[in-house]
Amino acid sequence: MITASELHEGMALRIDHQIYKVLDVASRAGAAKMSGNVQARLCNVHSGRLWDQHFRPQERLEDVAFERRNLEFLYSSGGTCVFQRLDTFEQVEFPSASLGLAEQLLPPGTELIGEFAGDEPVSVLLPNTVEARIASTAAPARAQPDSGTKEASLDNGRHIQVPLFIAPGELVTIDIRTGRYVERVRTQRKKGT
Structure with a gap:
């Protein structure tokens, strides 16, 4: 058990038999007879729903300890993402919303790291960017790097905007939070080829 004043980003709480991950915390001091409060933005780890909650600073909350395990992403289907634990080869499901x-x-x-509360999957620690191959787009145009964008289809079927100089078959880096193009992946050429 912890008090609300001890909350910090990244913690997990059990409230009404549900596990919530703390995304953001802000404390406000009270004035005179008014007591302060702790405002926390929480995310339900099963449904992915956000919840803004206010707590009294001395309110007791049940914290949940995380255990981190190595996982490998297999596939997503029907609102769930299926991972495999690398130590036991057991398959674990996370809601797609999370x-x-x-x-x-x-x-x-x-390969990613998953956070678990006992045997219950809580969340997956995601990288900031991923690499993807451009499946199709218009022919590359020689232009200034910041002059414009065009639509491109990735090998997974998703459509994004890329700079005009990107050609089909190229590997690009994409921001996983926004789904936007970051940069072209440069490949090393072997000497003598």
Whole structure:
């Protein structure tokens, strides 16, 4: 048990038999007879729903300890993302809502770290960016780097905006939170080829 004044980003709480991850915390001091409060933005780890909640600073809350385990992303289907634990090869399901855009952008075989409360899956620690191959787009145009964008289709079927100089078949980096193009992946050429 902890008090609300001890809350910090990244913690997990059990409230009414549901597990919530703390996304953001702000404390306000009270004045005179008014007591302060702790405002926390929480995310239900099963449904992905956000909840803004106010607590009294001395309110007792049940914190949940995380255990981190290595996982490999397998596939997503029917509102769930299926991972495999690398230590036991057991399959674990996370709600697609808890992964957001990552569900559509993560390539199968990606190794990630999962957080568990006992044997209950809580969340997946996602990278900031992923690499994806451009399946189709208009022919590249030689232009200034910041001059414009065009639509491109990734190998997973998702459509994004890329700079005019990107060609089909190229590998690009995509921001996993926004789904936007970040940069072209440069590949090393072997000497003598």
